[in-house]
Amino acid sequence: MFLYITFEQAKLACSSIEHLVLWAALIIVPAPFFSQLPRPRLCAHQESAWLEKKTIMPTEVYHMSTQRMLTRALRTAAISQNTRFSVRMLHDVPVLRNHDKFAQNGIEGLYSPAGYATAWSDYQKLLTTSLTLNTVGTRHEGRTPFQLLLLTAKRTTDQHIFHYASQAHNNHFFFEQLTDKTHAATTRPLRFLLERITGISSLESLKKEIVRLAEAAEGQGWVFLVENPDKSFKLMLCNNDGTPYYHGKNQSLDLNGNIDPQTYEELTQVKQRGAAGELDFTLPVLAVNFWDVAFLTDYGVTGKSAYLEKVFDCINWEVINKRMFQV
Numbered sequence: 087m088f089l090y091i092t093f094e095q096a097k098l099a100c101s102s103i104e105h106l107v108l109w110a111a112l113i114i115v116p117a118p119f120f121s122q123l124p125r126p127r128l129c130a131h132q133e134s135a136w137l138e139k140k141t142i143m144p145t146e147v148y149h150m151s152t153q154r155m156l157t158r159a160l161r162t163a164a165i166s167q168n169t170r171f172s173v174r175m176l177h178d179v180p181v182l183r184n185h186d187k188f189a190q191n192g193i194e195g196l197y198s199p200a201g202y203a204t205a206w207s208d209y210q211k212l213l214t215t216s217l218t219l220n221t222v223g224t225r226h227e228g229r230t231p232f233q234l235l236l237l238t239a240k241r242t243t244d245q246h247i248f249h250y251a252s253q254a255h256n257n258h259f260f261f262e263q264l265t266d267k268t269h270a271a272t273t274r275p276l277r278f279l280l281e282r283i284t285g286i287s288s289l290e291s292l293k294k295e296i297v298r299l300a301e302a303a304e305g306q307g308w309v310f311l312v313e314n315p316d317k318s319f320k321l322m323l324c325n326n327d328g329t330p331y332y333h334g335k336n337q338s339l340d341l342n343g344n345i346d347p348q349t350y351e352e353l354t355q356v357k358q359r360g361a362a363g364e365l366d367f368t369l370p371v372l373a374v375n376f377w378d379v380a381f382l383t384d385y386g387v388t389g390k391s392a393y394l395e396k397v398f399d400c401i402n403w404e405v406i407n408k409r410m411f412q413v
Contacts, residue, residue, distance in 0.1 A: 183262075193400055210261075214231075214250075226244075252327045313410065324337050
């Protein structure tokens with residue numbers, strides 16, 4: 087029985103140079119067997135390094151003096167310590183808990199199988215693929231959508247990355263809380279939640295306010311139920327690809343066309359908070375998607391209102407309750 091191990095594998099397993107030398111002295115494998123084994127897949131600069139350094143050939147070690155063996159092991163270890171590696175993240179569609187069921191039957195009371203495929207599978211695939219293509223080869227390629235939206239929110243030159251990252255995170259956040267209408271009816275929000283929502287006294291009034299905000303928006307976007315730093319809750323409208331995590335990019339103000347004095351005052355406050363470097367500790371616990379991709383397949387071009395009336399009836403409040411206490 088023969089043992090084959092690369093230098094990098096041995097380096098990871100060894101706690102010191104002495105252990106590394108011991109490994110080099112003990113491993114003896116016939117050269118024909120070694121030559122038949124596949125080499126690692128390397129990029130261009132690693133390929134050249136491989137050709138120069140190679141793994142220590144066991145047959146060479148067998149005939150090598152102790153001094154030569156030590157010198158070579160130390161030199162190879164020193165070179166390897168200077169080798170830099172990077173991690174590349176290929177973004178893909180997250181697997182929802184009930185995805186197989188939803189893909190086959192749809193979400194009872196809200197989506198048909200085709201509607202679910204459009205709003206989740208197809209759209210999320212577009213977002214994650216676009217995110218991968220826009221981050222490959224950049225300093226952002228090893229980061230998650232959530233990390234990306236936070237890091238690019240303030241960078242005007244990275245807004246294309248922010249768009250896909252924010253949309254991918256928001257859409258995942260939205261679909262995580264959906265369930266069949268029958269199961270949703272058995273779940274209830276915590277009393278603590280309803281008591282802390284500003285201006286809301288019941289579950290029905292919460293539904294009406296969410297529907298009102300979404301219908302009043304002239305474009306596309308999201309409605310979030312967010313937790314403030316003082317543990318109170320409020321509804322937040324985020325136009326287009328807005329995110330609730332940063333006040334400068336929640337896009338709660340509609341700046342298309344003329345703005346009234348109140349909107350101007352709110353915009354001024356947002357600018358002042360940004361200039362002061364104020365941190366935003368707002369955290370969402372519930373999301374409602376009113377982008378047209380969310381309802382077009384099942385409800386048609388004019389089906390936004392019908393969709394909004396149904397989506398609230400398919401929310402799994404067990405998920406919302408857990409989000410309130412997640413760190």
